[in-house]
Each structure stands twice: as C-alpha cells, then as structure tokens.
Amino acid sequence: MFDVRTDLAVEETERVCGQQGLSHGISVHEEEYENECIKVTTVCIETENAGKSLGKPKGTYITLEAPRMAEEAADYHREISEKIAELLHRLIPEKKEVQTVLAAGLGNRSVTPDALGPQVVDNLCITRHILKEYGNLAFEGGDVTSLCAVAPGVMAQTGMETREILAGVIRQVKPDYLIAIDSLVARSLKRLCRTIQITDTGVCPGSGIGNYRHSLTEKSLGVPVIVIGIPTVVEAATIIQDSIGDFLHEISADNATAERDGSGKKLEEIQHLELTRKILPPQLNQMFVTSKDIDAQIKQMSYMISEGINITLGSLTAV
Amino acid sequence: MFDVRTDLAVEETERVCGQQGLSHGISVHEEEYENECIKVTTVCIETENAGKSLGKPKGTYITLEAPRMAEEAADYHREISEKIAELLHRLIPEKKEVQTVLAAGLGNRSVTPDALGPQVVDNLCITRHILKEYGNLAFEGGDVTSLCAVAPGVMAQTGMETREILAGVIRQVKPDYLIAIDSLVARSLKRLCRTIQITDTGVCPGSGIGNYRHSLTEKSLGVPVIVIGIPTVVEAATIIQDSIGDFLHEISADNATAERDGSGKKLEEIQHLELTRKILPPQLNQMFVTSKDIDAQIKQMSYMISEGINITLGSLTAV
C-alpha cells in the first residue's frame, strides 16, 4: 500500500546494489564532465531477471546529474541542452532512418510539479506541418527531422487514459519514434530538479506523478518510446518511512547495545515497517512533497529539455 | 482571395434570401422567448442544391440569439444554459442510445477569441473514467451519459491537423457522438458574442478561426458531429469590403442621379469590388477584428456552454 517508490533507476540500483553488490545482468557506467559540472551514469538492465530485482523493465537508463541545473545561468543551460542532445543520439539512430518523431508532454499542466511535459511541448520547434507543405526548403535545405507534438492531459481532465489518446494519434500519424517527457517521482529530496533520466524502456505502470495505469511502451504503442524525465516530487509516504528509518538508525547508533545483536535488528526493522504503516493516514497516498520554488525550476528545466530536443532533431544548431 | 466570409447560416440566409426570397430546399423557423429575451432561429437546408446556394452543407442550423448574453447576470446565464441543453436534445437522440460522448474544444487556447473551445472543455463534468470504474453508483444511480473530452490545439502547436488527432482518439474511444465547440467567424460586428449556433453538419473546410483545412464531419470521422459555435471575430477583409459597400451606398443616397440608373449601379458594384481588392494589402488575409473585452466575454460564454452540455448529459440537474 505504501511502497517506497522511485522512478529513477539510478536510485534503485544504489539501494539494491549498495546492499548486495552489482547483480548479474546489471551494468553501471559513469562519466564525469568536470568543466560542465555534469555527471552521466548509464545503467543497463540486460536481463528480465535483473529487471525484476530492480523493479524496472529491461533497457538503458541514462542519468545526467548537474547540481547547478536549477541556477539561472543561460550559458550553463545551453551546455546541458547540448549534453541532452548527445545522450538522445545514443538511444535514437541516425536521422536518415527517422522520418517523423512524435513528442508527448505527459502530466497535468495545472499542477506545477507535474507540468514539465506540457511546458516542454510549448517550446518545441514543431516542423511536421511545415515540412509537409514546403519540404526541407523551408529550413534552407537543412536536415530537419519532422516533429509533431501533443500534450494529452490527465485522466481527470479528459476521462481517457494517456495511452488511449497516444495510441490513437500514433495510428494516424505513424511516427518512427515517440519521445515522452514526464515529471518523475524520486526517493531522495536531493535529487529533485537536479537529475535528468533518459531511457528507452517507455513509461511503466505506476510511473510518473499521474500514475498512468497502463504502460506506454513499444509493445503497447507499436513504436519505440524514449522517455525524458526529471524528478520533481517525492511521495509523502516515502519521505516519512525513510525519515523513520533514519531516526531509528540514529537511535541505535546512540544505543550501542542494540547494535550488538544483528539478527534482532533485522526483526525490529520489519516490526517498525508494520508500525509505520499503522500510523500513516490513508490520504497520504494522494500526497506528494515538492519545493516552494518549483515554478521557477520547472520553467528553466522545461526550456533546457526543449532546446535539447530541438538540437537533436536539427531545428536548432549546436554551437 | 478575399471572400466575404461567415460561419453563421443565419447570416448567409439573410443575405441570399433577403435578395432572392426563400429558395427551394431552405426552411426557416423562428421562436421568441420573451421572458428570457432569447430568440431561436432554425434554418434547415434540405437539399444539396440549397446548400450550394448558401455555401453551407445540408443539415440543421439552430441559432440562439440573446442580446444580454455578455452581461454579468448569473441567473440569466443559467437560463441560457438550459436553453442550450434543450436545443442540443433536438439534435441528439434519447440518452439510452447514446452511451459515450466525446467533446472536442477546438481552437487555440493562446489567442483569446479562439480560446472558447478549450475553455469550455475546462469546465465540463468529465465522467467516462468514473463510470468505467464505479458505474452509475458514483452518481447515486442518476442517468449520466459518459463524457470524455480533448482540446486538440492547432496545427502551429502540434504539427498535426485537428482531424488527425480526433480521428485517432475516436478510433480508440468509439464515442456515439462528437460534440465540437468552436469560435466562429461572423460577417457582422453586432453578432459577436451575442449568438450561439448549434448544428449537426460538422465543421467544414474554411470554418473556424484556425481554418481547419480538412473537415470534421460524420463522413470523415465516422461518428455524428454536433458543433456548438459562437462568433467571436469578423475577418478584417470582410469588414473593410462591407464598409466600402456601405459607404458607396451612402454616396448614392446623397447623389440622386446615381440612383436613377439601376443597371449602371450594378456595373459599378463589380468595378468597386475590383478596386477594393486592389487596395487590400495581402497580410489582411491573416487579420481579424475582435473586441477589447473579448477575454471577459469568452470566459462567460464558455461557462454557459459547459453548463449546457453538463445539463444535457445528466451530470448537472436543471432547476
């Protein structure tokens, strides 16, 4: 009922592999770009079994961490946009094979931390209708990939599942790729608005703030699905359970005797989990934690992602 | 190139039949509701030929005129909403046969006079997802028709035609009816925000402000299409041509001699039309006329239409 939840593969990998060491079928690769203060971590889940241990589907999860991401510094943001474009190119093949891309800005435009997707779509350079009418001449012969986009809204607004709307549009437009942009749920507050995850696995049940119950994957939609996500909230139940865990850890550190008996501690942990669930009110399930300046952060990050996509598809030139 | 344009059947009927008398295949029926200051005019175009003479497809066009529509008066607006519900029932059969309705808020949310459709959708009582999960019990057993809704945006924002998006969604959701809400183009300033047109003919090429090039009709979409529209703009070219016409009429009224020779006048008219087209700058095609308080008017009218649809579908009780 109150599972500790994260949409970030890098957090799940830390948690699971921190305790058990790297499992078979999971590879982790890290790159540091010191000049740009950017760290890129690629988690590959290579087998279904490895996926089960992390609770994430098989595939590639690229995480870009940039502690200064939320600062107001136009030049730095351009660097991040260009890095996003570079990482997208790792998951999307050569342009020649990709004729048309559909971008989907997932989430609820009216709830600030869930508005990332819709706001990204607002700043994309939409080209499909221009290319259809004038061809590449409209872009002075430049090699621009055709881009169309939709912000499908959430079920409370439309009465339809996001998957229904996207499946319908895809059937008409027949894109070669779907790029979905979504607000994610992190486990740790310090990840909020500091991390971008790019994955080729699609959006899975229970992902995102809006809890799309049906998955948006190549299997369900018929086209490869790239998802660009930024964690913007932590579940309220998660933060409380983790805080109680940290608190108990502090108590035992204070209390050396409790430490001695390892097996006893394990038993306590389970007992504590039960007690925790007892005290959490049912409405907690519908609650999330976010920061007071989430509006400024969503505005900046959505702009960075839009630029990244525009560079990737050729409508914006990298410097 | 600069055709005088109106989306209102009642204006076309006035213009054509005012000159020639009522054509074969066109019937006009008027109702006055004095208490409510409401006038309802029903134009039925019964044959394809009659349609050609008016430049409108065969079908029923119900026009509700309420001079006080734009005033702030909560009670009066409720009366108009109930009248809209009554008129919708003339075009939509008994609820038993209509399981699911898709509402489409056409137009560009970011251009005030074109935002009517999207704003109507914002205030609709969306029920499809609730009925699917809990059934009629969620509405205390009331007879509520399942409603889902979409605001598809315009081509400059999505790169797709409205028809593509709606056709895709309809294929997935399989509604029994599509109710499209749209901002219309009138010929006369005095119609702006004072008139509601409800029709069963769909949206046709060149209609609406956004100029959907492909039609949204039962033929193109596979479901009956009801359109609720309110004129919110006049084309700039139309207003200029009509003004020059009025001006010439005034001159000839002043100038009795000119009046005498009827045939001469006819000739002059054609000549004047040519002169007019010469002076109209090409960018005029992209220009419209609207009123300075269009924001307040769109807000009020969108609310009235939402309530009308909510009453029609049973999620709001008429008093």
Add this chain to the structure above:
Amino acid sequence: MFDVRTDLAVEETERVCGQQGLSHGISVHEEEYENECIKVTTVCIETENAGKSLGKPKGTYITLEAPRMAEEAADYHREISEKIAELLHRLIPEKKEVQTVLAAGLGNRSVTPDALGPQVVDNLCITRHILKEYGNLAFEGGDVTSLCAVAPGVMAQTGMETREILAGVIRQVKPDYLIAIDSLVARSLKRLCRTIQITDTGVCPGSGIGNYRHSLTEKSLGVPVIVIGIPTVVEAATIIQDSIGDFLHEISADNATAERDGSGKKLEEIQHLELTRKILPPQLNQMFVTSKDIDAQIKQMSYMISEGINITLGSLTAV
C-alpha cells in the same frame, strides 16, 4: 529551525488546550449546521498573553469546516458561499460605514497550492471603477459596496515585499477595509482543503506559504485587515516530526514498561526531538506536502470564496 507550524488557530488551540485545558483569555464557541454539514468554530484570543501561548495575535478566528467542501456539487457550494458571507458580516460592520473594500489575492499564481488568492481575485465582481463613473445606477440602485482588487505576486516575481505593494496601493485608494485571501499551512493533512479560516488579525510574519516577512496588519497598513485563508499544504518538516512522534507513541503502546516511568518518557521526548532535527536534511525547509488533485480543489474553493465576497458586498444576491 524546524518548528512545527500551523496557520490555523483552531489547530493550535486543540494542541495547547488539549494538554492544558482552556487558558485564561481564550474562548472557544462551536456551532453545528447539520443540514449543511458545516461546523463553525470561533476562537477568540482576548489578551496578549493568551495570544503568546498560542503563538497567534489577539483577535477573532472563525473556522468553517465542511467535509464535503471539495466535492463537485454546485448547490452545496452555494450554501458554503452564503455561510462565508454571513461570517464575513460578523467581522465587517454595516455597509453604510464601509464605502470601499480592497481585496488582495496573496500568493504565487504559478505554484498550484499557493494560487488560491490570485484565483479568488479573478472571479470577484469588481465595481469601484463602475461606481466611480456611473454610481449606484449601474446596479439598478442596489446597495453595492465599491470593490477593487490586486494580486500582488510574490517577492521572487516582483523583487518587492507584498507589504510594500499593498501599502502603496492603500495610500492611493484609501479603502475602508482590506480583505486578503491566502493559502495557509496546516499541521494535519486531514484539514487540507476542508477548512476555511476567517480572521480580523491580519497576516503575520511566517504566515502563508510564501512566508511574507513583514506583517499585513491594521498597524502596518493603516486599515483593518480581514484574512480569508484555506490550508492547502503541510510543511514537510512538520509531517515528518509528527509522524516520528506518532511512531514513538505506537512503540511505547506496544512496550508497556516504557509507559510506567512518566518522567523518563518526557526526557526521551526531548532527546527524540534532537535526533529528529539531526536527520532532517536542510532543504526540507523549502519543501511542502500537498495533494495530487490540488488543482481541482483550488479551482472549486476559489470560486466559493469569490461568491462569498460578492454576496457580502452586495454585487451578488443571496437566494
């Protein structure tokens, strides 16, 4: 640093007086309206000392609780609006003495749970400019109080304190009353969007989500200040500290021996508070908890408050 915080006098009274009994200088009066499912609690803080014990300034705090407030039910909302009008009349004297009211929609329009104030202002019936130009004739002679309104934004958007903007406007417009509308911070999740607090004490340092550092009071602004607030968030630090408290309470309930020694428990409590502060990350100060459907709730509640104010000032007739 991480004080447990609430803007609701009724919560502070419960906490303090639940432990110590009703203090001198605090009176609590409850009314139940069973038909409307509404409960009204009036807390009067009569002395400065009593105020100190609750951490709230001297004055009257009227709390309206309506469990069904967030449901979609047009008729019920009208009842709440009329009750708001009735309660406002308890704090504002007869119309004859009140010529002009300034409404201030406090908070950040771009952060959903903080947008209550700005959204209320959007739906108010603004009359000052009409009355100045046409007098009461514009309202058919009705006794309408002159209303003007401003949504001053937050410091990150304006670079100015709310108090600076309001003080400036008040100096020009010279209203008889300021009605401020604001999103509040509650202690308990179950209060969120279920409670309305109306008070004559103004807005105090540390109140509201935006943390206005300078107070908005009759003393600082020169006019009486009525504040209508609805709790829309809980501070993240508060929810964690309270959860740890509840958790420890559960543990001791399990563990009878711990219960026996009362004085020991008190000591533990202080120790636990210290441990809690150790584990709370510093960024928690900038975090709040809110619900996933906060957009729909803010929309409904802002409409209810607008109507309440409109009825109070005579521009909307109560049924």
Add this chain to the structure above:
Amino acid sequence: MFDVRTDLAVEETERVCGQQGLSHGISVHEEEYENECIKVTTVCIETENAGKSLGKPKGTYITLEAPRMAEEAADYHREISEKIAELLHRLIPEKKEVQTVLAAGLGNRSVTPDALGPQVVDNLCITRHILKEYGNLAFEGGDVTSLCAVAPGVMAQTGMETREILAGVIRQVKPDYLIAIDSLVARSLKRLCRTIQITDTGVCPGSGIGNYRHSLTEKSLGVPVIVIGIPTVVEAATIIQDSIGDFLHEISADNATAERDGSGKKLEEIQHLELTRKILPPQLNQMFVTSKDIDAQIKQMSYMISEGINITLGSLTAV
C-alpha cells in the same frame, strides 16, 4: 469620435511631414544596420508647438524596425536584444546614478495582443530583493542595477487606474526610473510586430490598447518614465477609414477629371469623412484588428525585450 489613431511618432511624422515637410522643432535622424537588417529612426520633438502638430508630447522617440523580428531565429533575436540595450542606454544615464529601476508590464494578460507587457515582466531577471539581502556579492561582484517589477493589470480587473497602482508602488519603493512596457496601436498593418518604439515621454492619455485615461509621466509619477512599446493592433475604425481613403484615391486615379480640380477634391474629402462616420457602427470603437498568429509573435517579442532590459541592467552579459 473615430479619430485615426497611432501611438507611433514615426507614423505621425510621416503623415504630417510627408504633406508639409519637416516642421520647425522636429528633427529626424536615421541609422541603417545592414548586417542586422535593422533600421533605427530617432524623432526628436523639441518644442511644445511641434508636439501639438504631431499630437505627441515633447521628447525623444527612437524607433527600431526589423522586418525579420517575428521570424524564429535565436541568433537574430539576440542581436535585436543587444540593440534594444544600446538604445535604452541613450535614454538612461550611467548606472552609477541609477540605483533602482521599476519595470511595469502594462496591459491585459488575458487579451493576447495586450499581453506584451505582462509577458516581458515574467522573463525579467528580478534582483532588488537579492541585492537588498546579499548585496552585489550575489552576482559575483558584478555591477547589477536593482530591478523590481509589477504587472498592474487593467481597470476591468482591478477597479483601479494603472496610474493609481504605480503611483502607490513608486512612493514605497522610490525607484530612480520607471520602465513601462506596453502594446501599442499602429496605423498601418505592416508595422504590426515589426517595430519597437522607445521613448522618454511616458505613456499619454489614449495610448495603449487599454486606454489608460490618466497619463504615466514624470510629471504625474515623480520619476522619469521610459516606455518600450510594440504595435500589436490597429484600431478597426482606423483601418476602415484608411481603406475608404485608399479606395477613393483609386477611383480618382481611374477618373482623371476628378483629379483636375484640387479644391473640389479637398471638399470631397471632408464630405467623405462625414459619410464614413455615418456608416461606422458605434461598437466599432471597442474593436481592434490583429493577426491570427499574434500568440507566437507576442511570445517571441516579449522574450527579446526582456533580454534587452536584462542586458541594460547588467544581469545578463552581452556577447
């Protein structure tokens, strides 16, 4: 009643001086920047009398014309922003003497062509509250001018005149300069969204779309007022009168005899003006003409002006 109206000094100068030659007290200076496709025209009205002949107050009017302004081309826009900064520096003295600037985004955010001012304010780099708390250290010692900003809304929303709100804020904040950003009314469609006017005369009665009845000038507000404006609409009455004028001109060109008698023509002109006024419906006063893609244009131009102001005040570095 239906005066032909323009807020652009350059249009008035063309009209008046085109007929009569350059008057005494008016100087016009033109600069061409071929690389950037930018033309700058400076009209100085040096005497009150000269001002009367143009219907504009004494002062400097700098007009930047850039035909490609509305195109999507990030690099070009940066060039225009830097040119705006350069032109602003001609009207605002050295930074050392300017401690604090207040920016005012005039106009109605909810009516697209009138939303320029509020949208500019959204993208400004607000620094006053940061400088007050941390000083120049917050900007790594850079020479940043303190900026605060307000979007005062329009009278229909606030019940107050823009001048009342700004006068109040200025009295509290005591800025050294007011920079007002406003949507303007042009006479010619071809000026729309292609021209920026920067002036040191303030905003005068009848200026702007919202028709602020009281002026915003150094005299009325007590601080120097720089206004940055872009024409986004043409009055409907203006476009019709000018079209009828053009039409009559075409007729007379066709009709050589009419040309011969100059004095007769003059007489006719007056007569035509009277006839024109007869045919214009009264609601035309409340109508304006704008383009269908005004949303995209306002978005781009507001961004260019924000960047121009940010560069001027030192919070954005010119390349």
